[in-house]
Amino acid sequence: MLKLLPGKGLTRLKLGQIPVGGVHIDVARQRVGVWYTDEPQDLFDRLPGLWPGWQTECWDDRYEEHVAKCGGKLRLPAMDLAAGVIAGRDWIHKRVYQSFEDSPAGAIMRIASLVSPLHPGLEVSADALSNGTTRPTPNQWAQFESACSQVSGLYTQSA
Structure with missing residues (x-):
């Protein structure tokens, strides 16, 4: 090599x-x-x-x-920890509140639709397609955002 x-x-x-x-x-x-x-x-x-x-x-x-x-x-480059906290919060928000099409179950449906012509009768189990995610309540999400802001504020003050 x-x-x-x-x-x-x-x-x-x-x-x-x-x-x-x-x-x-x-x-x-x-x-x-x-x-x-x-x-x-x-x-x-x-x-x-x-x-x-x-x-x-x-x-x-x-x-x-x-x-x-x-x-x-x-x-x-120096890490911007405050920006990292905010980016992490935004990524988690996108992941938690994603549409079905963007979810893992949505990806399974897309793959199944591509493969089904090659394997007629292909069935995807209901378990694979269940959108078993539990989303936080508005109050829980607000608490999470508040905690992120507090942590981000700590990093901003120390910089």
């Missing part, structure tokens, strides 16, 4: 989004470290087989390990 690497790499890279994973390759020490914040899809289990003779380290979602191994050469 070492021969497939693109040479010295880039000296500067600005990403338009937060990465969900990364690989740190230390050629001199023959060490490979990997971090991944999303579902790893058995990558960590396969890593030793991909790099035989190398020490492999699986850092799970600890991207800080990668930053530390770079010795100051990898700089990350």
Whole structure:
């Protein structure tokens, strides 16, 4: 795999989004470290087989390990924790109050409609389609939003 690497790499890279994973390759020490914040899809289990003779380290979602191994050469923008709290609240709102079409059950219906011509008689169980989500009451949601605002306010004051 070492021969497939693109040479010295880039000296500067600005990403338009937060990465969900990364690989740190230390050629001199023959060490490979990997971090991944999303579902790893058995990558960590396969890593030793991909790099035989190398020490492999699986850092799970600890991207800080990668930053530390770079010795100051990898700089990350400062985190805006207040904005993160608000973004998290908004994401949860979208997820909780999503339409049926956007829900997992809606996705199952779309997939079933695509597959049914290939497998006539395909049936999707009622359990798979039940919209078993329980939404918070307006008062519960207001309490959640208030808590998010309080936490966000703490981060804004300390910045």
